[in-house]
Amino acid sequence: MRKVGVIGAGMTLFRRRLQDTPKELCYEASKMALDSAGLTLADVNMVVSGSAPDAFDGVHMKGEYYADGCGAYGRPYMRVFTGGGTGVFSTIAGWWHVASGLADVVLVVNEEKMSPCQPHAQSVFGHIWDPILDRPLKPNLVWIFAMEMNRYMTVHHVKKEDIALVAVKNKRNAVGHPCAQLADPNITVEDVLNSEIMAWPVNRLDISPPSDGASAVVLASEDVIRKRKVQDKAWVSGVGWCIDSTMWTDRDLVFPEYVARAAKMAYKQARIDTPRRQIDFAEPYDPFDYKELHHMEGLLLAKKGEAPILTKEGVTQRDGDLPTCPSGGLLGVGNPIAATMGIKIGELFWQLTGQAGKRQIPHEVRTGVAQAWGDLMQYGAVVVMRA
């Protein structure tokens, strides 16, 4: 397999509602990524896009609908979809296009508009559930997170205030992000604990918001990177992905085994055997605050039940030993599902190339890991990148 690097990234604002159409958002993010890579669309061999269920944008087969905005016209093109996992998985799909030798330069574009869906995107999330076993109970998707969070808290004796620390950290980190929807420099643990209870143990500020947005990255082969003497590059050194059973009521929700398997696959390729020591910073998927902790353990960056302790000790702060979600994450920047690539893969690229501005981790970082998660608590996608 050929060595592949990320050489450019772009993203739009993340907002509850954007006027721009899906095509326009894709165009803006792609143009920024190409400009930052010093390339034009003519340099792109193939295009990969990622987006979550069509029902959010309200256009069936939206991958085809917004393809023009992705610069896909007249090129080999595909859309990938692995639920929320798409935020990291589409980069893996782009990676295999280049690693296999099929393409030298690939543009990866992720898009999500959740605002068209009325009155709330929750109505669409309802259709994720099994139509016969679950849907008669009129479930809300938040239930699943609430049940998983409760299991995690109870088994490991974690206090809600320790989980709220994640929301506080990420919303504060997001203050340095120019695209952030919910940055808050003054938020406290009390604010999170006192916010409206949605589905206990989940309060409103434990949750990331629905958002509109797009993001893009440019992937290139080592040949292209050397020949063009590309300065700003971050190598994709390991990729992994894994799905668990759809029978979610038959599993112990306390540990995301599928994330651990995806991580082990990526670490093996990246020659990482002690992740906690060899990985300098992480961008785990954080649609809920407890998910960052759950995913840190799945990524083997903390022992089972240890992630809240590391968080409390400040290890995961931007200036800590293992900065986690320095971007501000989904909790602070926003959650346009697949487009969160901009704060996962994008953030790894910007941090590793020293372009993160106010968010730059103050000490040198050489290896980062990004992860996304999706469907009925069952999908994990992991990418390791190196400077």
Place this chain on the structure above:
Amino acid sequence: MTARIPKFPGTELGSKEFYEGKVTQVRSRPDAQYDFSAGEAISRFLEELQKGKLIARTCTGCARILFPPRMFCEECYRPTDEWRYIRDTGTIETYSISYIDQDAKRITEPILVGVVSLDGASPKMGMMHYFREMTKDEIRIGLRVKAVWKPPEERKGSVLDIRYFRPLKEGEA
């Protein structure tokens, strides 16, 4: 980027502009209706629910009793072997106290909902359902519970033939 880009693309719309129609927009509503066939395993499961019973499938490959039942074992990747009744008692594996309905609308009387692993099935195998006859302060992970069924004439072959799970009383099997 992010340090080098002065302005990021995207034009934000406030909810006022949006809902009062102050921006150009188009509205449409899909008219989609679905009838789902329940399949082989779940059809039998639903028929048994109507009779007030819970049924599973056994797999001799992994020696598990699979619930909800399925015609193939996803672990052994082979056909399952036999039908086996399990009990309508179990243990709360996890739960939530929900103040929102399906559409994220606020409700005042919270819904207690969670996963029950059922006695007679393999460990951790269960279903999602409601809990009642207990307060939000009484519910806990590990609580032993029993199904409360609808009267036979009201059952329709649905998971709702069980109204909810209630705490198992002392001395009750």
